[in-house]
Amino acid sequence: MKKDITIIGGSAAGFFTASLLAQKGLPVRIFETSESIAPSPRTLIVTSRVSDLTGSLCEGTVINRIRHYELFADGRFATISLRRPDLVIERSELIQQLATRAQASGAEILTGRHFLSFKPNGKRLNFAVSSNRDGKLVEESTDILIGADGAFSKVARSAGCPKQPTVRLFQAVVRLPRDMPSDTTRVWFIPEDTTYFYWLIPCSPTHGVLGLIGDKEKRGQRSLTRFLERRNLIPLEIQSARVPLHTHWLPIHRRIGQSHVYLVGDAAGHVKVSTVGGLVTGFRGALGVAEAILNGRSSREFRALRLELNLHQLIRKVLNRFSQADYAKLLDLLTPSVKHSLGLFNRDETGKLLLNVFFKEPRLLLLGLRSLLIGR
Numbered sequence: 010m011k012k013d014i015t016i017i018g019g020s021a022a023g024f025f026t027a028s029l030l031a032q033k034g035l036p037v038r039i040f041e042t043s044e045s046i047a048p049s050p051r052t053l054i055v056t057s058r059v060s061d062l063t064g065s066l067c068e069g070t071v072i073n074r075i076r077h078y079e080l081f082a083d084g085r086f087a088t089i090s091l092r093r094p095d096l097v098i099e100r101s102e103l104i105q106q107l108a109t110r111a112q113a114s115g116a117e118i119l120t121g122r123h124f125l126s127f128k129p130n131g132k133r134l135n136f137a138v139s140s141n142r143d144g145k146l147v148e149e150s151t152d153i154l155i156g157a158d159g160a161f162s163k164v165a166r167s168a169g170c171p172k173q174p175t176v177r178l179f180q181a182v183v184r185l186p187r188d189m190p191s192d193t194t195r196v197w198f199i200p201e202d203t204t205y206f207y208w209l210i211p212c213s214p215t216h217g218v219l220g221l222i223g224d225k226e227k228r229g230q231r232s233l234t235r236f237l238e239r240r241n242l243i244p245l246e247i248q249s250a251r252v253p254l255h256t257h258w259l260p261i262h263r264r265i266g267q268s269h270v271y272l273v274g275d276a277a278g279h280v281k282v283s284t285v286g287g288l289v290t291g292f293r294g295a296l297g298v299a300e301a302i303l304n305g306r307s308s309r310e311f312r313a314l315r316l317e318l319n320l321h322q323l324i325r326k327v328l329n330r331f332s333q334a335d336y337a338k339l340l341d342l343l344t345p346s347v348k349h350s351l352g353l354f355n356r357d358e359t360g361k362l363l364l365n366v367f368f369k370e371p372r373l374l375l376l377g378l379r380s381l382l383i384g385r
């Protein structure tokens with residue numbers, strides 16, 4: 010008999026996992042706490058890897074293509090041109106498309122149901138959900154439970170995983186400055202304001218999102234307001250939420266009796282901490298979980314994803330210690346051949362990217378090592 014699958018969380022990672030499993034004929038149900046599948050708008054930038062993973066689906070959700078990056082640090086400036094453009098995506102549209110695909114593949118979506126906890130019951134798992142409409146508690150059961158319920162996953166908590174550290178991302182929709190080409194993303198490194206960076210990503214010829222990652226409580230919103238004021242940019246809308254930081258590989262599979270519990274997406278902490286991007290890595294984790302369920306063994310995708318996330322963690326460790334002078338030095342070391350490599354490989358193939366860049370400019374490796382060993 011086919012094992013039945015329950016996914017908690019109707020968003021990017023949950024719906025993608027649902028499609029992969031339902032397409033293979035497995036019975037899949039998705040429980041989503043929101044009353045309908047109408048996520049709030051959020052502009053995301055992702056590498057072309059997303060098209061390799063989702064096929065034609067994401068094409069309809071692409072609102073812009075980024076061909077160049079302009080980097081700024083302490084009066085220095087560098088441009089990197091991409092071989093394959095990055096895609097700017099409207100997340101709410103992507104989630105709706107993924108939901109439609111999951112349903113067309115045979116998955117059932119149940120909205121307005123809030124997952125509370127699970128417990129083993131013989132060969133199956135029992136889990137409690139409350140109905141948002143009348144607060145009624147219902148006990149359900151399943152063979153396989155997948156937590157795709159985001160940064161504060163209750164499935165992960167119920168499975169005994171520790172709380173993940175999170176950071177708040179803020180971005181404001183703004184009118185683009187007159188001198189800004191709509192195929193270019195700008196990035197500013199100002200470690201005094203944030204250990205991450207500011208970004209301005211055009212989402213149309215006239216508008217873009219300007220944002221930063223709030224590494225310290227309260228500092229993020231304040232820094233963003235100041236940065237906008239200094240550039241005479243008016244925030245037309247704010248998009249903000251907390252995203253987990255990958256600090257170590259969570260046990261994303263638990264066997265409980267004859268049942269299984271898996272985690273995907275933000276619930277599993279599958280976020281690249283160098284840039285705090287979680288869409289592509291969330292899809293890769295979903296692919297790994299689907300393969301593990303379908304083939305009954307650990308997926309190669311997990312090993313590759315783990316290495317990728319660890320490399321981003323190493324890069325983040327280095328950058329967290331960077332001073333303004335280090336960023337200036339970094340930009341000075343971006344010779345034409347290094348820039349060529351940075352345009353050839355993307356941030357979802359970090360191993361190849363680092364090897365290539367260090368081969369072309371070993372002083373970049375020294376800069377990173379010095380930062381790791383000595384710090385600011």
Ligand SMILES: Cc1cc2nc3c(=O)[nH]c(=O)nc-3n(C[C@H](O)[C@H](O)[C@H](O)COP(=O)(O)OP(=O)(O)OC[C@H]3O[C@@H](n4cnc5c(N)ncnc54)[C@H](O)[C@@H]3O)c2cc1C
Binds near residue numbers: 053180285
């Ligand atoms: C402002 C901002 C900008 C970002 N920019 C980028 C970017 O440019 N590129 C990129 O790759 N990433 C970006 N990210 C991160 C990216 O958006 C997330 O990593 C990704 O959307 C996570 O998807 P997910 O499906 O794992 O989780 P989520 O989208 O968080 O979905 C979790 C779902 O579970 C549901 N849920 C939660 N609890 C329960 C429960 N108890 N019962 C039932 N349902 C539940 C929620 O309602 C939600 O629908 C950004 C994040 C923010 C906040």
